[in-house]
Amino acid sequence: MNYGDELQRGIAQLGIALDAEAQRKLLDYLALLHKWNKVYNLTAIRDPQQMVSHHLLDSLAVLPHLWAGRWLDVGCGAGLPGVVLAIARPGWRFELLDSNSKKTSFVQQAVIELGLKNVSVHCARVEEWQPSEKFDGIISRAFTDLGDFLRITRHLMAEQGRWAAMKGLAERELAGVPDGCQVERIIPLQVPGLHAARSLVIATCPMAEH
C-alpha cells in the first residue's frame, strides 16, 4: 500500500473528515520530514511507511477530542503533533515551541513550504517563554511527565483553558499531578497501524491557582 492509501484508510478508521488538500499537505509534510531527517536527525522513525502511523495518524487520533481556539504545542520537535493538527484545522491558531533551534528551523521551513497561515514557530525554553496572549489549549507529545507538563506551562494557560497530554499509559503519571490541578478525562485511543497503548489526558488547573 502506498503512503497516500495508508493515510486515507487510517483517516477513515479514525472517523475524521479531511479534504484532499489537507491530505496532500500531510503527505508533503511527511516527504519533508523524511528528506531532512537524514541530515538533521529530527525523529528516530526513519521509515516513511512507519511515519504515516506513528506520526501522522498518531497526531490525528487526538483531533476529535480537541476544541477550537488558540493552541500551543510544547516540545514540538519536528512539528508533532502541531503541524499535523494545523493542517487538519486551518481555522484554529497554533503556536509551536521547542528549545532546539535545529528542530524549530526545520518546522519554520516546513510551515513556509506547506503554506500554513495558522502557525507560528518559537525557539525557547517553555519555562522562560512569555507570549503576549495565553492559550485555550496546550498540547504535548513525548515532552515530559504529566505533572511537570502542567507545572511548567501553567503561566501560559488562559482562565478557561485545558491541557491535552498525549500519552501511552497515563495512569502511572497521575500521582505527579500538582495540587490545584485535576485530570478531567483519560481517553483511550486506537491508532491505525500503531500497536501500542495510546491515550489522551485532558487536565485543568482552576483559575484561583493561576
Ligand SMILES: C[S@@+](CC[C@H](N)C(=O)[O-])C[C@H]1O[C@@H](n2cnc3c(N)ncnc32)[C@H](O)[C@@H]1O
Ligand atoms: C522527545 S521530543 C518530542 C518531540 C515531538 N513532540 C514528538 O512527539 O515527536 C521532546 C522535545 O522537547 C523539547 N524540549 C525539552 N525541554 C524543553 C523545554 N524546557 N522547553 C521547550 N522544549 C523543550 C526537546 O528539544 C525535544 O524536541
